[in-house]
Amino acid sequence: MNKTTRREFIKKSGMTVLSVGLSYPAFLHHVRAASESVLTRAAALSPTDRILVVIQMDGGNDGLNTVIPLSGSAASLYRQYRPTLAIPEADIVPIGTDAAGTLLGFHPNLSLLKELHDRGRVAVVQSVGYPNPNRSHFASQDIWHTADPQGMKRTGWLGDYLDIAFPSADNPLLAVSLAGGRLPLTLRADHVLVPAVSSVGSYQFRTQPPSDHENKMRTFLALNREGASEHVLGEQIRRIALDAYESVQKLQSGVQSYKPDPAIEYNQQNPLARALQQAAQILAANLGTRILYVSIGGFDTHQTQATQHATLLSRFSEAVAVFYRDLVRLGLDDRVLMMTWSEFGRKVVENGNRGTDHGTVGPQFLIGTRIMGGIVGEHPSLRQEDLNPGLGDPKFSARAIDFRSTYATILEKWFLVDSREILGGSFELLSVIQT
Numbered sequence: 555m556n557k558t559t560r561r562e563f564i565k566k567s568g569m570t571v572l573s574v575g576l577s578y579p580a581f582l583h584h585v586r587a588a589s590e591s592v593l594t595r596a597a598a599l600s601p602t603d604r605i606l607v608v609i610q611m612d613g614g615n616d617g618l619n620t621v622i623p624l625s626g627s628a629a630s631l632y633r634q635y636r637p638t639l640a641i642p643e644a645d646i647v648p649i650g651t652d653a654a655g656t657l658l659g660f661h662p663n664l665s666l667l668k669e670l671h672d673r674g675r676v677a678v679v680q681s682v683g684y685p686n687p688n689r690s691h692f693a694s695q696d697i698w699h700t701a702d703p704q705g706m707k708r709t710g711w712l713g714d715y716l717d718i719a720f721p722s723a724d725n726p727l728l729a730v731s732l733a734g735g736r737l738p739l740t741l742r743a744d745h746v747l748v749p750a751v752s753s754v755g756s757y758q759f760r761t762q763p764p765s766d767h768e769n770k771m772r773t774f775l776a777l778n779r780e781g782a783s784e785h786v787l788g789e790q791i792r793r794i795a796l797d798a799y800e801s802v803q804k805l806q807s808g809v810q811s812y813k814p815d816p817a818i819e820y821n822q823q824n825p826l827a828r829a830l831q832q833a834a835q836i837l838a839a840n841l842g843t844r845i846l847y848v849s850i851g852g853f854d855t856h857q858t859q860a861t862q863h864a865t866l867l868s869r870f871s872e873a874v875a876v877f878y879r880d881l882v883r884l885g886l887d888d889r890v891l892m893m894t895w896s897e898f899g900r901k902v903v904e905n906g907n908r909g910t911d912h913g914t915v916g917p918q919f920l921i922g923t924r925i926m927g928g929i930v931g932e933h934p935s936l937r938q939e940d941l942n943p944g945l946g947d948p949k950f951s952a953r954a955i956d957f958r959s960t961y962a963t964i965l966e967k968w969f970l971v972d973s974r975e976i977l978g979g980s981f982e983l984l985s986v987i988q989t
Contacts, residue, residue, distance in 0.1 A: 613853030617916030674927035683915035699739035713743030808839025857907035913947035
């Protein structure tokens with residue numbers, strides 16, 4: 555009998571991997587990078603078992619209707635510039651004063667987040683952005699993903715962290731994207747391959763026909779374990795196939811340890827809540843996962859913003875609150891830090907469609923038991939002289955906070971690694987994390 559080759563097996567079996575997230579460009583990028591020289595730069599391994607959960611607010615969240623001024627000139631200008639979109643003052647939930655003494659409040663649909671804030675579990679970082687803002691979704695997101703103001707890097711800031719902190723990359727679940735089956739640029743790395751999972755339940759190998767699944771899987775493993783390929787590309791494909799198989803097995807067996815609590819109910823109609831419940835399942839399995847990435851979209855509110863934005867903030871607040879309660883139940887809350895980001899804020903002046911257009915700076919949330927809660931920085935000035943001429947959004951001024959300061963703070967104070975190599979320079983650290 556002739557020996558079956560990998561090519562013949564794949565061609566005849568009809569086997570596919572569903573929801574593994576090895577997208578074509580990302581796959582080739584990893585193969586190319588893995589064939590390059592071994593990482594030679596000095597890297598201090600991360601000596602911590604702490605976990606970061608990244609929540610992307612996709613589309614450009616309107617920061618002015620998220621964290622709202624209640625005093626001073628900012629409050630009066632806010633109502634002047636937004637005759638239909640300004641939140642009624644009586645509905646705003648006060649949270650305290652910023653560094654300049656301006657009283658601020660949350661949108662009323664952030665009431666559950668307010669409860670966490672009152673317990674010191676939420677840091678509100680104000681006026682976050684970067685110099686020379688780019689108002690394009692794609693370009694600005696690339697800048698945030700890579701921590702590169704030029705947006706030219708091919709790897710993400712957390713991908714770089716994974717490469718440096720885990721050079722052996724022997725755990726296929728060091729990081730997991732739960733962002734709808736896509737791998738965000740943030741997690742693209744040179745040496746660590748991150749799976750993108752559309753749902754935990756569907757992250758598995760499937761074969762056609764299903765009735766012959768066991769035989770095909772045995773053949774698949776035998777072929778890929780038979781030894782190194784003589785070709786570089788073939789060897790990398792073999793290793794990636796085995797990593798994918800290992801990650802599927804570890805994940806599917808591990809998540810069985812998660813036992814839901816009827817008192818902690820994730821709203822299954824809320825996409826972010828569903829994603830965070832899957833994050834909780836992965837963390838409960840104790841698989842060595844260090845980064846989880848989730849996303850909530852719809853923040854590009856150019857028209858009829860009020861209802862849409864209110865719904866999104868309600869979903870965000872609800873999902874974060876139940877996830878935090880679950881982390882406490884699982885005994886993981888002191889190991890998990892949540893970080894939000896959005897590619898930009900919105901313009902100060904509402905447009906003719908009762909919406910807002912692309913802007914610049916906005917607020918960022920850091921959430922967790924080890925957070926030193928409160929307000930960091932100052933609310934953006936809404937005075938005409940402090941807005942970009944002809945554009946109507948706040949300048950990136952001395953009162954603004956560079957988003958790389960947030961990243962540096964997480965790298966240095968949470969993951970306990972040197973941030974300079976990853977971020978390409980030194981950035982001011984924020985006093986928000988209990989080390």
